[in-house]
Amino acid sequence: xxxxxxxxxxxxxxxxxxxxxxxxxxxxxxxxxxxxxxxxxxxxxxxxxxxxxxxxxxxxxxxxxxxxxxxxxxxxxxxxxxxxxxxxxxxxxxxxxxxxxxxxxxxxxxxxxxxxxxxxxxxxxxxxxxxxxxxxxxxxxxxxxxxxxxxxxxxxxxxxxxxxxxxxxxxxxxxxxxxxxxxxxxxxxxxxxxxxxxxxxxxxxxxxxxxxxxxxxxxxxxxxxxxxxxxxxxxxxxxxxxxxxxxxxxxxxxxxxxxxxxxxxxxxxxxxxxxxxxxxxxxxxxxxxxxxxxxxxxxxxxxxxxxxxxxxxxxxxxxxxxxxxxxxxxxxxxxxxxxxxxxxxxxxxxxxxxxxxxxxxxxxxxxxxxxxxxxxxxxxxxxxxxxxxxxxxxxxxxxxxxxxxxxxxxxxxxxxxxxxxxxxxxxxxxxxxxxxxxxxxxxxxxxxxxxxxxx
Amino acid sequence: xxxxxxxxxxxxxxxxxxxxxxxxxxxxxxxxxxxxxxxxxxxxxxxxxxxxxxxxxxxxxxxxxxxxxxxxxxxxxxxxxxxxxxxxxxxxxxxxxxxxxxxxxxxxxxxxxxxxxxxxxxxxxxxxxxxxxxxxxxxxxxxxxxxxxxxxxxxxxxxxxxxxxxxxxxxxxxxxxxxxxxxxxxxxxxxxxxxxxxxxxxxxxxxxxxxxxxxxxxxxxxxxxxxxxxxxxxxxxxxxxxxxxxxxxxxxxxxxxxxxxxxxxxxxxxxxxxxxxxxxxxxxxxxxxxxxxxxxxxxxxxxxxxxxxxxxxxxxxxxxxxxxxxxxxxxxxxxxxxxxxxxxxxxxxxxxxxxxxxxxxxxxxxxxxxxxxxxxxxxxxxxxxxxxxxxxxxxxxxxxxxxxxxxxxxxxxxxxxxxxxxxxxxxxxxxxxxxxxxxxxxxxxxxxxxxxxxxxxxxxxxxxxxxxxxxxxxxxxxxxxxxxxxxxxxxxxxxxxxxxxxxxxxxxxxxxxxxxxxxxxxxxxxxxxxxxxxxxxx
Numbered sequence: 007x008x009x010x011x012x013x014x015x016x017x018x019x020x021x022x023x024x025x026x027x028x029x030x031x032x033x034x035x036x037x038x039x040x041x042x043x044x045x046x047x048x049x050x051x052x053x054x055x056x057x058x059x060x061x062x063x064x065x066x067x068x069x070x071x072x073x074x075x076x077x078x079x080x081x082x083x084x085x086x087x088x089x090x091x092x093x094x095x096x097x098x099x100x101x102x103x104x105x106x107x108x109x110x111x112x113x114x115x116x117x118x119x120x121x122x123x124x125x126x127x128x129x130x131x132x133x134x135x136x137x138x139x140x141x142x143x144x145x146x147x148x149x150x151x152x153x154x155x156x157x158x159x160x161x162x163x164x165x166x167x168x169x170x171x172x173x174x175x176x177x178x179x180x181x182x183x184x185x186x187x188x189x190x191x192x193x194x195x196x197x198x199x200x201x202x203x204x205x206x207x208x209x210x211x212x213x214x215x216x217x218x219x220x221x222x223x224x225x226x227x228x229x230x231x232x233x234x235x236x237x238x239x240x241x242x243x244x245x246x247x248x249x250x251x252x253x254x255x256x257x258x259x260x261x262x263x264x265x266x267x268x269x270x271x272x273x274x275x276x277x278x279x280x281x282x283x284x285x286x287x288x289x290x291x292x293x294x295x296x297x298x299x300x301x302x303x304x305x306x307x308x309x310x311x312x313x314x315x316x317x318x319x320x321x322x323x324x325x326x327x328x329x330x331x332x333x334x335x336x337x338x339x340x341x342x343x344x345x346x347x348x349x350x351x352x353x354x355x356x357x358x359x360x361x362x363x364x365x366x367x368x369x370x371x372x373x374x375x376x377x378x379x380x381x382x383x384x385x386x387x388x389x390x391x392x393x394x395x396x397x398x399x400x401x402x403x404x405x406x407x408x409x410x411x412x413x414x415x416x417x418x419x420x421x422x423x424x425x426x427x428x429x430x431x432x433x434x435x436x437x438x439x440x441x442x443x444x445x446x447x448x449x450x451x452x453x454x455x456x457x458x459x460x461x
Numbered sequence: 462x463x464x465x466x467x468x469x470x471x472x473x474x475x476x477x478x479x480x481x482x483x484x485x486x487x488x489x490x491x492x493x494x495x496x497x498x499x500x501x502x503x504x505x506x507x508x509x510x511x512x513x514x515x516x517x518x519x520x521x522x523x524x525x526x527x528x529x530x531x532x533x534x535x536x537x538x539x540x541x542x543x544x545x546x547x548x549x550x551x552x553x554x555x556x557x558x559x560x561x562x563x564x565x566x567x568x569x570x571x572x573x574x575x576x577x578x579x580x581x582x583x584x585x586x587x588x589x590x591x592x593x594x595x596x597x598x599x600x601x602x603x604x605x606x607x608x609x610x611x612x613x614x615x616x617x618x619x620x621x622x623x624x625x626x627x628x629x630x631x632x633x634x635x636x637x638x639x640x641x642x643x644x645x646x647x648x649x650x651x652x653x654x655x656x657x658x659x660x661x662x663x664x665x666x667x668x669x670x671x672x673x674x675x676x677x678x679x680x681x682x683x684x685x686x687x688x689x690x691x692x693x694x695x696x697x698x699x700x701x702x703x704x705x706x707x708x709x710x711x712x713x714x715x716x717x718x719x720x721x722x723x724x725x726x727x728x729x730x731x732x733x734x735x736x737x738x739x740x741x742x743x744x745x746x747x748x749x750x751x752x753x754x755x756x757x758x759x760x761x762x763x764x765x766x767x768x769x770x771x772x773x774x775x776x777x778x779x780x781x782x783x784x785x786x787x788x789x790x791x792x793x794x795x796x797x798x799x800x801x802x803x804x805x806x807x808x809x810x811x812x813x814x815x816x817x818x819x820x821x822x823x824x825x826x827x828x829x830x831x832x833x834x835x836x837x838x839x840x841x842x843x844x845x846x847x848x849x850x851x852x853x854x855x856x857x858x859x860x861x862x863x864x865x866x867x868x869x870x871x872x873x874x875x876x877x878x879x880x881x882x883x884x885x886x887x888x889x890x891x892x893x894x895x896x897x898x899x900x901x902x903x904x905x906x907x908x909x910x911x912x913x914x915x916x917x918x919x920x921x922x923x924x925x926x927x928x929x930x931x932x933x934x935x936x937x938x939x940x941x942x943x944x945x946x947x948x949x950x951x952x953x954x955x956x957x958x959x960x961x962x963x964x965x966x967x968x969x970x971x972x973x974x975x976x977x978x979x980x981x982x983x984x985x986x987x988x989x990x991x992x993x994x995x996x997x998x999x
Binding site: 012020025051056057073080089095112142144378397 | 475476477480504505506507508509510511512513514515516517518534537538539540541542543544545546548560561562564565566567568569570571572573575576583584586587588589590591593594595605606607609610611637638639640641849850853906907910924925926927928929930931932933934935975976
């Protein structure tokens with residue numbers, strides 16, 4: 007497996023091999039699915055839209071529906087105005103969403119289609135909405151695309167209409183699973199914090215089978231709630247890369263106070279989230295939540311020997327792996343390489359600071375890097391485990407180490423849509439995954455005389 | 462199948478007038494008494510929610526990507542290369558002392574500055590790096606949407622790189638916006654392989670040499686086909702392009718017979734090889750027991766060797782007796798069921814025989830991007846008008862290669878055989894459909910919904926984008942692109958694999974649980990309250 011990857015790293019600044027990121031529009035499509043009765047629309051040639059739908063479908067094993075402008079060569083010469091206008095009209099007439107969320111591709115961005123102007127000139131039915139985000143594929147990554155669409159929701163929808171606040175806290179969860187969004191809402195509910203979460207894909211990409219297909223499932227943030235987000239008393243943006251731009255836009259347009267936190271994966275990040283909710287809303291910690299946290303600490307004490315001191319290579323999207331890195335350090339593990347494909351010096355600075363605090367002098371962090379580099383780093387400094395998305399399975403097999411699947415995409419296992427990684431319960435699940443993977447490997451590979459009944 | 466007429470009316474009813482007029486041309490009810498025309502290979506209606514992909518997908522994703530020993534560099538932003546990485550299950554193995562790059566994904570990952578200042582330098586440097594690190598047999602460059610717009614000359618880069626490194630570098634102008642679907646990409650890939658690869662290496666002459674054209678080894682299909690062919694005594698010179706190698710393609714003109722599985726994607730090369738090298742092509746179908754058997758018999762007839770003919774019958778008997786009993790057991794379970802097939806450009810036809818062997822009749826079939834000849838048969842090719850959207854896809858002409866052209870069998874014998882064997886011939890999907898069944902081109906989301914709801918087929922053979930939509934409606938959907946990560950489905954062993962898989966899919970106990978008991982029990986009056994997760998806030 008991956009036999010052609012040489013151990014020695016050589017200068018390689020032009021050829022990306024096995025990227026650890028993909029392009030913007032898929033993130034925008036995912037974000038748009040988090041609005042109730044929204045149809046994402048891809049303004050470009052139709053291949054992008056198909057690929058993005060396919061990839062999200064494979065990850066969620068659920069319908070992912072989106073429309074496209076279906077550019078032809080002619081549209082490239084004359085601009086995509088007719089395609090978009092016609093597309094929007096057809097979508098409203100045939101598919102009747104309440105809102106269309108348009109993203110762009112490298113094609114329409116290179117041409118320079120003016121979405122503001124095209125959409126202004128398009129006939130939009132009474133009571134319907136069209137929002138849009140520019141998502142050039144040659145800038146940033148899918149994470150950037152998610153952030154751009156989340157921000158566009160604020161730009162085009164949120165309004166400050168009332169004196170004072172509506173008493174709610176906006177929760178921008180970032181590029182996480184529907185299961186994570188459910189868990190974040192559950193925590194807020196336990197703390198009795200009135201809130202609006204957006205985008206919210208729970209019950210959109212994890213729908214039940216009832217024998218009746220619903221093109222617009224029950225879930226998704228209602229448009230009215232995103233409008234009303236302008237009246238909230240504060241915003242909690244989870245994940246700097248995915249959620250900060252939307253939170254800052256809310257501050258700029260509606261003067262809603264932003265609070266940017268880590269994605270609440272692991273004990274420290276969840277504590278910070280809970281404390282932030284308490285600070286904003288007052289109230290008491292419910293016994294139930296304190297119990298959950300105590301259970302988590304209990305397990306961390308009980309089974310620390312399963313993973314303490316184990317070396318781990320981590321890759322994925324910046325917001326997620328920042329939090330995961332913090333947590334594995336709290337577990338006593340040693341992240342030797344932490345890598346993201348998404349560009350960003352800030353990511354490197356934050357992870358470096360974590361390494362420094364934990365006294366990890368030999369650990370490396372890299373942004374804007376690929377999985378071939380990740381693999382070569384692991385060949386140089388072998389690890390006991392890889393944490394990352396499905397693409398890590400090639401390296402895991404080549405190097406004979408377990409892979410714990412975290413992040414996007416997970417194309418070869420189920421679970422991520424239904425069981426959270428965020429919150430105290432999510433942290434418990436992550437420990438279960440890490441511990442099981444290491445012990446399974448030990449069981450399969452140890453000598454017969456070393457085979458243990460109790461571990 | 463009078464229901465099908467109502468389905469068409471229902472579909473057309475949801476459309477605005479202009480869309481209705483367009484879509485009407487893309488569907489028909491099979492009427493064996495008439496010559497029927499269908500509109501195909503025309504532009505997609507914006508906003509219709511098509512299942513189609515793009516030219517790049519057809520070129521790099523389908524035709525070029527499966528060649529195992531080449532480094533396929535995608536020149537563009539990261540997405541295009543990323544989405545075609547490991548997602549089509551074209552399996553491949555390294556040759557002895559050769560390399561296999563199928564688990565890798567190579568891209569120039571264009572950035573804003575490359576769009577502004579051009580990406581030619583970066584592309585050249587990327588090739589340098591690829592050669593230094595991987596030393597591949599050859600390199601391909603595939604263009605993506607922005608490349609054409611900013612005017613990067615990938616062909617010039619390819620030429621320079623070839624001179625610099627002394628290995629073949631093939632460049633494909635397969636920008637996503639070209640043509641109207643994946644189909645344009647097939648054509649572009651065919652042209653380049655013909656111009657720069659086929660015929661460039663000579664091979665030792667072997668008896669009963671054949672090429673498999675338009676076979677991409679999804680889930681190991683090609684290996685299963687070749688296993689049987691080799692058992693009979695054939696020499697498979699080259700497969701285009703499943704598990705293909707650069708050298709095999711370069712030597713492909715040395716074979717005696719080209720077998721065309723996927724007509725849409727590879728008929729261009731099949732025709733050109735015949736013109737240039739005198740190597741005839743025959744349409745085959747390796748899907749389904751009878752189709753495979755018929756194809757094997759047709760091949761044997763072409764070579765006309767008594768021993769080969771005898772060995773063919775021996776292998777057919779041996780292989781079919783291995784699976785007969787189980788096929789019959791499964792058929793008894795599936796007898797009388799109905800299927801809807803909607804697959805790219807060939808499988809919606811190829812699978813109908815196999816389904817029939819399992820007692821399943823196909824009531825609706827359609828292609829994403831096939832042309833009229835794939836629907837109506839090759840006889841109508843002279844009457845197809847190329848419209849404005851596809852006019853810029855280059856048509857290349859090849860001429861007889863005086864040195865390497867030779868007739869495999871005497872001309873009069875070939876003419877004789879043409880009467881009974883499908884040389885240069887493909888009769889299309891419509892001919893094999895039953896009267897009253899529905900044929901539909903570029904099927905979209907709303908049409909899928911209407912068809913599945915109205916006809917309640919037992920199985921829909923389609924792709925991943927509509928699989929889960931269909932299954933939410935309580936209907937089993939089998940992916941006929943990826944085979945739901947199973948396979949092979951071609952050949953004899955493939956037929957039984959397919960039978961087992963779809964029987965499991967249709968009969969899995971889960972289907973009986975879709976309706977909760979409290980919804981079925983009339984005596985209970987408990988109300989189903991709103992689900993908690995759907996509440997926006999407390």
